[in-house]
Amino acid sequence: MPLVYMCVRPQRGAADAEYESFRSMSQVGGDQLEMHDLVHxxxxxxxxxxxxxxxxxxxPFNVTDPSSTKTDVQLRLEADLERIAAAAAAGTTAALFTCYGIGVVTRMLxxxxxxxFPEDTGPATVALTPAGEHDPLFGGLASRFTVLTAHKEGSGATPPGSVLLATNEACxxxxxRVGDWLYATQFHPEASTHAFVERMEIYRNGGYFESDDFDTLAGRVLASSVTEPGRILTAFARG
Known part of the structure; x- marks a missing residue:
């Protein structure tokens, strides 16, 4: 059976590009990674x-948005994501949640x-924990490595039943990881530096950074060496 990329972005251009980033970093063909638009x-x-x-x-959704401000689409989408997370936590499927998704999993648990615990748009450094150094997906990575982040919310402690794999001071x-088959990352493991800058353009007025700072931030991203995060996806796809 193929894997599936669950799209939770209303912006179709960003979603299509993110799918391609996941497919490329996972090193799988299009027939091995399908796409399902969970927004629609x-x-x-x-x-x-x-x-x-x-x-x-x-x-662009946030778990911490007040329920009264969430659309029916966001509420339904979060419930669907919780179903996936619960199944992975129970070991009946495998799942890797990123960025917004880690918040959904954390709350569910x-x-x-x-x-x-927000992080600026651009490169950040994370460090593996001792558990991360021995994890099936993270264990082959450098002990400290550069990732790409852009988020308005986060967590200061892992949820019950989970094992911390990577950390930094800001977030x-x-x-x-939960059990053997549920993973969640706050950073974006799928994006190359060029793909990340293209996504920044789409969300230039999304409140992640001052729009006038785009060129400076984009230059910082493009100058970064982001080699390790994609290896997480490759390992996940190989199962």
Whole structure:
């Protein structure tokens, strides 16, 4: 069975580009990674029979948005993501959630997501924990490496039942695992520096950074060496 990229971005151009980033970094063909637009189409009843694993992309949505301000689409989408996370935590499928998705998983597990741990748009350095150094997906990475981030919320502690895999000072929970098959990262493992800059252009007025700072931030991203995060996806795809 193929893997599936779960699109949770309303902006179709950003979603299509993110799919291609996931496919490229996973080193799989198009027939091995399908795309499902969760913004417009609910999780199908046979999802766990149709796909062998789930890659969940980022989104301009925030878990910490007040429920009263969330659209019906966002509320339904988050419920669908929780179903995927619960199945992966139970070991009935595999899933890797990124950025916005780590907040959904954290909340589902009873952890706290807040606006106290944002990170600027651009490169950041994360370090593996001892558990991360021995993890099946993270264990082959450098002990410290550069990632690409852009988020308004995060967590200071891992949720119950999870194992911290990567951390940094600005946002202590950069990656964790639940059981053997549920992974979540705060950073973006899929984006190359050029793809990330293209995404920055789409979200230039999205509140992640001052639009006048675009050229400076883009230059910082393009000058970065981001070699390790994509290896997480390759290892995940190889199962």
């Amino acid at each position: 189409d609910p999780l199908p009843p046979d999802a766990f029979e149709r796909w062998s694993g789930f890659l969940v992309g980022g989104s 009873g952890g706290e997501v807040s606006r106290r 202590p929970v950069q990656a964790f």
